[in-house]
Amino acid sequence: MMYDWLYQFTGSSILAMFIVSLLPLFVFILPFALFAVLMERKVSAHMQDRLGPMRVGYHGILQTVADIIKLLQKEDIVAAATDKNLFNLAPVLVFIGSYAAFAAIPFSGVFIGSQIELGLIYIVAVTGLVVAGILMAGWASNNKYSLLGAMRAAAQIISYEIPTLLIILTIIMITGTVSLYTLSEMQTAYFWNWLILGGPETGIQKILFIPLMMAGFLIIYISTLAEVNRTPFDIPEAESELVSGYHTEYSGMKFAMFFLAEYANMFAVSAIVSAIFFGGYQSPFGYLGSALNLPWLIPIEQFSWFTAKGLFFIFVQMWLRWTLPRFRVDQLMEFCWKYLIPMAFVILLLVGLITVL
């Protein structure tokens, strides 16, 4: 509906499309990535009994701005023996893969980037570009460590897509739709209608779904954690083993793109998980706007709920990173193939049985 409104406003479909696609990038994702880097540093610092950045701005708020300015003016060092085309293309692909997922995520009741019916499947498909980008980065760096890191990252991401897909299939079975927008709309009114608590239809089905949905939520949260390469699954960028993994040889703006892509990816998967299980942009208790009879307040509230849920899941991701040690690569694979995938299959079967009966 944002697109329609803009079309009426500007009278040109191209201009409307342009604005709709650039709006999330500049207004939301880039400022969010700046904020997320700072949040990570402050959260990790307070968990480790220290203070974090304190000097730049009030209690260090402007730290990331200073970092971005520094990265922008750094010399772009490219080693002589690299494959130049792939080397330059890799960060771009990784960033596109992470960012393109935002087209199908509803930010509020009136704003969604694209009205695509295939929402979730589109997202899973487009984040596959990240794997291609990582492999290119590892190969083109002409560095044994980077190659090892890239191969591990590729194996990890591809393996952990399977439990993610299985849980998404389960959701499709329950709700009958793939579009994230419809999914969020379905979970209206109170938190009792959220899919984590069984979904909007009442009845014996809902009660039976609750444990399965909770298990499914855990599985998809863990799998998406592995897809964004966060500890405990951060083997590809394990600093103490491979120096820096597949982005060892990158400097300056290209490194900044990898960095921002990681935080954008983190938010994308948090948003997806909250849209599927926790009602997306819906508020758990009803809207202040409808209580006070101010209909224009509702989209704003929805946007703030969306951001709040996303931030909460990101906080949990950071919490896990600074508490747990790292998995070894074969233990990671074993965990996925021997534990997560069978459990996801079992959940799929059980949900299917319950839906049919």
Add this chain to the structure above:
Amino acid sequence: MALKTEEMVLNMGPQHPSTHGVLRLELQLDGEIISDVIPHIGYLHRCFEKHCEAMTYPQVIPYTDRMDYLASMYNEFGYAIAVEKLMNIQVPERVEYIRVIMGELQRIASHLVALGTYGADLGAFTPFLFCFRDRERILHLFEITCGARLLYNYIWIGGLSHDLHPDFIRLTKEFIKEFRPNLKELNELLSYNKIFIDRTAHVGVLPAEAAINYGITGPNLRASGVKWDLRRDDPYSVYHKFDFEIPVGSGEKGKTGDCWDRYFIRVLEMEQSLKIIEQAIDQIPDGDISSAIPKRVKPPEGQVYARVENPRGELGYFIISDGSVNPYRIKVRAPSFVNLAVMGELCKGHMIADVVAILGSIDIVLGEIDR
């Protein structure tokens, strides 16, 4: 026709975040499985032993600090004991007690570094900072005593350089009271964490026979099941007056002698050190700390081998004297030098990620390997 395969040689170091100093490890890999690990050392060789031949005996003490820079008190302790044995000096009891207190505090500080960096190597960044926070308090205790945080020049031949600061005993008691709950916290955060156990149990198993044959000493030997501690089996100073246990590895989470055992022994040893410090503080007598310091250190002709239980193992000093004020030959038997030789054996058949785990569990300091 068989496919021709080759082993890949991967080089870790000398500059690498987890090699604990300038160590170069040459890994011969078959895919991700290691077939051999060859350590190359010597990047920190400072000709310590030759240097000592040009100095007088007391002038050697700052040099001994700089060998194992994470356990400087113990290096000085060993050297002082060796020269005192050669010259047959009896130090006052107060000096012995203070040396034991400083030594045990140093043992706790050194183990905190070992455990913190071990967790950081494996990806758990938070215990590293918790350990260093506690270590800061110990370094503060050292600072008020002798003015230095890392390299002290405190334990002299025949005595000490300064007596205890008036606040020392009170601050040490406070430290002990606040450290015991932190040890429990460290256990909950790192030692019993399932991911950590998966990374370290059954990895790098060192059987007891091989350990004795390779000359491994210290927590590494005790983790393999051999109950051998120089403080109990070849006592020096006043250790025979204290009541403490010797923790031995038992394969609780995996096999006896694996990385988890070597890690956990150090946690248990910190607890025992706290016990020793408490007893020492209760029993410490009054006295003059500098009454036995000789004006001129000129040992008779002869040779002596004296050893102490460093946090890393058995630190031995073999001193040959020719009757003059300069030592003729000082040979330092550094525990990390001997412990590192077993890397090749331990790493066979494991993966690259395990090399980091095994190296961290052996706990080496390059300063004492290369001298």
Add this chain to the structure above:
Amino acid sequence: MKTAEEIFNLLKEKFSGSVTEFKTDKPVEPFIIINPLEIDKVCRFLYENSALTFDSLVNLSGVDDANGEKTKDQSGFDIIKGGTLSVWYHLESIKFRHKLVLKTSTDREKPEVASVSEIWNCANWHEREAFDLYGIIFLNHPDLRRILMPYDWETG
């Protein structure tokens, strides 16, 4: 637990030719002097004998005895010609708690000592260090090359 005296008598019976002297005059510990080329046989006996069982080599050090004649070489530097280089062994038995000190001396011009790294793996790196810093050549050592100095370090 056996004293050094008893061990010396035991060794003298078995290896009368190789075991030369028992020095007790200077502080602190008494030591036994052994022939450099027979040291590995003596050590193997000490390791395998069930009453002695010296299962741990604590220390192995190379020492330059500086007991030759002091002259000057072509560039005018002081050098020593003749005399001996020695290797000191400190052995211990973890089973029986007794200790022993051995010493062997070999000519400076042709410094050859039998290696004991077959018996105790600990000796491997210690012998490499003695070779590196003193030039003592250990016969039958599996991998005798420099350990602390760079591999292509030239002497003199």
